[in-house]
Amino acid sequence: MEREDILKEMGIKEPQKEDIESILENENVDYLVGGKKISKRKLLLAIIAGTLIFVLLISTFYFLTNSPEREYRDKVRTFKKMIQEKNLEGKDVSNVVELSRKAEIAYRNEDYNLALELIKRAVEELRRL
Amino acid sequence: MKKLNRYDLLALGIIVVSTLLSLKRLNIFPVFVDIFYHMSTAKGFDMAGGVVLHDFWEFAPLGRTHLYPPLLHVIMAFMYEFLPMVTVGKIISFIMFPLVQLSVFFYTREIFDRKTAFYVVLLITIPFNFYRSQALTNATSLVLVLTPLIFWAVEKNKLLSSVILMSLALYTHISMPHIVGAALIIYAVLNKDKRKMVMKTLAFSYLLFLPWMIHILINYGEMTSETFGTILQSEIHLIPMFFGFIGLVYCFLKKKHYYLPAMYFLSMIVILYKYPMRFWAHIALGISILGGISLSEIENSILRNQKRYGLRIGFVVAILFLIGFNLFDPVFSTTPLGNEFENKNPTILTLAKGNIAPSLITQETMDLCRIVESNIEPDDIFFITNPTIGCLITSVTGRSQMQGMWHEVQPDLKTPPSAAKLFIADTNFLNEAKKRNPDFLRNLTYVGRTERYIVFLQENKFITAKSKIPNTVFPKILAYILLFLSFVGLIIDHRFKL
Numbered sequence: 001m002e003r004e005d006i007l008k009e010m011g012i013k014e015p016q017k018e019d020i021e022s023i024l025e026n027e028n029v030d031y032l033v034g035g036k037k038i039s040k041r042k043l044l045l046a047i048i049a050g051t052l053i054f055v056l057l058i059s060t061f062y063f064l065t066n067s068p069e070r071e072y073r074d075k076v077r078t079f080k081k082m083i084q085e086k087n088l089e090g091k092d093v094s095n096v097v098e099l100s101r102k103a104e105i106a107y108r109n110e111d112y113n114l115a116l117e118l119i120k121r122a123v124e125e126l127r128r129l
Numbered sequence: 130m131k132k133l134n135r136y137d138l139l140a141l142g143i144i145v146v147s148t149l150l151s152l153k154r155l156n157i158f159p160v161f162v163d164i165f166y167h168m169s170t171a172k173g174f175d176m177a178g179g180v181v182l183h184d185f186w187e188f189a190p191l192g193r194t195h196l197y198p199p200l201l202h203v204i205m206a207f208m209y210e211f212l213p214m215v216t217v218g219k220i221i222s223f224i225m226f227p228l229v230q231l232s233v234f235f236y237t238r239e240i241f242d243r244k245t246a247f248y249v250v251l252l253i254t255i256p257f258n259f260y261r262s263q264a265l266t267n268a269t270s271l272v273l274v275l276t277p278l279i280f281w282a283v284e285k286n287k288l289l290s291s292v293i294l295m296s297l298a299l300y301t302h303i304s305m306p307h308i309v310g311a312a313l314i315i316y317a318v319l320n321k322d323k324r325k326m327v328m329k330t331l332a333f334s335y336l337l338f339l340p341w342m343i344h345i346l347i348n349y350g351e352m353t354s355e356t357f358g359t360i361l362q363s364e365i366h367l368i369p370m371f372f373g374f375i376g377l378v379y380c381f382l383k384k385k386h387y388y389l390p391a392m393y394f395l396s397m398i399v400i401l402y403k404y405p406m407r408f409w410a411h412i413a414l415g416i417s418i419l420g421g422i423s424l425s426e427i428e429n430s431i432l433r434n435q436k437r438y439g440l441r442i443g444f445v446v447a448i449l450f451l452i453g454f455n456l457f458d459p460v461f462s463t464t465p466l467g468n469e470f471e472n473k474n475p476t477i478l479t480l481a482k483g484n485i486a487p488s489l490i491t492q493e494t495m496d497l498c499r500i501v502e503s504n505i506e507p508d509d510i511f512f513i514t515n516p517t518i519g520c521l522i523t524s525v526t527g528r529s530q531m532q533g534m535w536h537e538v539q540p541d542l543k544t545p546p547s548a549a550k551l552f553i554a555d556t557n558f559l560n561e562a563k564k565r566n567p568d569f570l571r572n573l574t575y576v577g578r579t580e581r582y583i584v585f586l587q588e589n590k591f592i593t594a595k596s597k598i599p600n601t602v603f604p605k606i607l608a609y610i611l612l613f614l615s616f617v618g619l620i621i622d623h624r625f626k627l
Contacts, residue, residue: 038383040430043426046376050371050372050373050379058365058461061363061461084557087581
């Protein structure tokens with residue numbers, strides 16, 4: 001916004017040149033400085049367009065990631081990480097092994113919902129150990 | 130410099146509160162994991178007496194080409210002249226978040242306005258994954274600290290400052306500064322008023338960066354093209370992202386200097402290709418600037434005509450946002466990592482609650498350092514099954530390790546662990562190795578243990594290798610002087626309006 005527009009917005013018609021800086025300092029109007037002045041309609045356009053981009057991004061990610069097959073693979077990664085990090089010496093891991101084995105069989109049979117449920121239980125069991 | 134107003138006080142209040150809470154949680158610093166690489170590199174520079182082009186502290190005894198730009202390590206080596214390395218690591222890890230808050234506050238306040246600066250500081254403080262990444266990815270964090278200052282210098286036509294800051298960024302990280310460069314180039318295409326300034330800044334700073342760039346290009350073949358994480362490992366903080374996208378469109382409509390943050394955000398998308406996991410954390414800088422601009426403008430457009438109470442209502446709205454955003458941070462996540470990344474609270478709330486994993490610097494790792502130091506000579510090499518802990522041991526003891534971090538650069542050859550003077554294995558590894566080869570512990574003498582690690586000394590003197598320190602290409606005293614001169618240059622440029 002140009003200087004004249006700023007002054008107009010502030011209701012000041014003919015201020016002294018040296019006053020301008022101090023006026024801008026004292027009032028909360030520094031937001032008026034710089035950039036092209038845009039109308040409320042264009043701001044509304046920005047809000048609508050920005051919201052659309054946002055919704056598009058989130059929904060894209062939601063649909064891309066919301067499959068039990070992908071979630072299963074992610075859970076397996078978590079499971080493997082936990083196995084590496086946990087000290088399982090002397091602990092009974094037979095139930096965990098059994099659950100993960102069944103999950104893998106279900107995954108191979110393309111029953112992804114069952115595979116996911118089983119691996120989730122295996123992770124929970126592992127957490128408890 | 131503009132006088133402080135109440136929006137400045139709110140913004141500075143956020144910075145002070147988050148910094149004080151970080152101080153209260155000092156036990157989380159240095160945040161796992163990159164800092165240990167940087168600490169060991171700084172220690173390596175200190176031992177060599179300056180910048181070297183070959184890592185001798187990792188992948189010993191052969192080492193590997195050192196391609197990591199050296200600025201952060203020079204700063205850390207300088208601090209190490211006065212402080213222990215662990216303290217240096219803590220400070221570097223701790224300081225990056227308040228520094229980026231301050232630098233982005235400075236840029237948006239000076240180039241846009243004080244209300245925008247407040248909203249930007251508010252939005253950048255919300256995502257805990259950004260806080261964590263600032264403490265974790267130290268070199269990138271330093272580039273993110275420098276970026277708003279580079280933008281400020283370009284907008285204010287301060288050529289000396291912009292060249293110094295851009296050069297510092299280039300000497301800090303191997304890829305992040307080029308994103309800043311790309312943003313500036315697109316900005317120059319769109320805003321002809323800044324074309325000359327941007328071209329001069331980039332030409333001079335890349336000229337200054339030429340020596341290291343040639344070194345990188347000569348050894349480019351040693352870098353791996355590995356991708357870290359997948360594009361779908363996302364953690365999207367909905368509030369900053371929502372307002373950020375509105376700001377993105379708004380900046381295109383507003384034009385002039387509003388183009389630059391928009392171009393920076395768009396340039397950052399490149400990170401998705403190589404480091405998808407990091408993208409969602411680093412993007413907070415770009416998205417917060419855009420979000421701050423849009424929040425401020427929406428508020429202005431609603432309240433600007435309310436002559437009598439407009440300013441007062443605006444301030445109340447700002448305080449409500451301040452409280453609300455610091456209590457509630459909805460996150461869309463597809464990152465089931467099963468660790469502390471799963472934290473979904475805003476930064477301030479997380480720090481206040483304190484549910485954060487403590488640092489890797491514990492009694493156990495310090496005990497491990499003492500065992501290493503007391504059992505081998507400075508030029509002896511140790512092997513440890515966890516190279517991250519290895520970097521920590523190197524940074525404290527100065528002993529070189531046989532493995533290493535920063536796997537983007539691979540050594541030509543790796544030496545077998547049997548050539549190490551000291552062998553440190555975690556209990557799981559040891560049990561597995563003993564099962565596979567019962568003779569595994571032959572020639573190894575037990576010298577000590579901690580909770581998770583057991584330490585052995587290699588008895589066969591004829592097969593143990595030694596670490597050799599290469600010649601420096603730039604003495605540390607010259608590096609310190611250059612660093613000092615760059616700060617002097619910035620002050621002179623700012624004070625005397627060159």
